[in-house]
Amino acid sequence: MNILVVDDERDVQVLFEQRFRKEIRNKEIEFAFAYSGEDALIYLSDNKHQAVLILSDINMPGMSGLELLKQIKTKYKEPPPSVMMITAYGDKDNYNTAMALGANDFLTKPLDFSVLKEKLKEIS
Template sequence: MENEHTKILVVDDEQDIKSLFEMKFRREIRRGELDFSFAFSGEEALNFMQDHASEVVLILSDINMPGMSGIELLKKIRVDHPSPHPKVMMITAYNDDDYYQQAIRNGANDFLTKPLDFSILKEKLETL
């Protein structure tokens, strides 16, 4: 029987986020519990979602990115992918109430700040 794994799309313009996630979640990845994909822009994330929408359970998206912001990406995902509805956690370097309100208003399920506390993130992922 195949392991049930959770497919997560991480969207961040910082390229080193990929190696950071692969290091922090290496046990979960090796055990087949979590399956991470990475997009380095909002546009790249939307392209990925066109092909994999039904697989993605969670999107972790940075808010501050060049080009399409995480808030704009969130709006498009909520319109273009209503069902099945992926959970979306927004990530920002700024503990900014305005971003928080915008993210919640546009359908974000949760909010994290940078630098990411991976122990908190792991706890949140266990509830998916």
């Protein structure tokens, strides 16, 4: 399973690699990382249909996660990749907006990796 993680915090990459080290080692999951919405779009256009799941932060400088979500959902229709939003602001507005834009899930920080792993198992 290919997963694209979008977050402006670079250490998120290390964290994910550590948390999913077994899955990575066992080739169950393959991670790609982007540090902004713009980077993510570039990655997606270069590697079509590679990412099955996109995990994105909402609050980022420049293009926000919601904007990214909107663009992904409008650009990639067949088949649309799953997009999970991850944010520190788990308020109703944010949630509703994300859902309205077609988010597949909505997780709040601090991220519970066991919950995330469960969700990933469900998808795969």
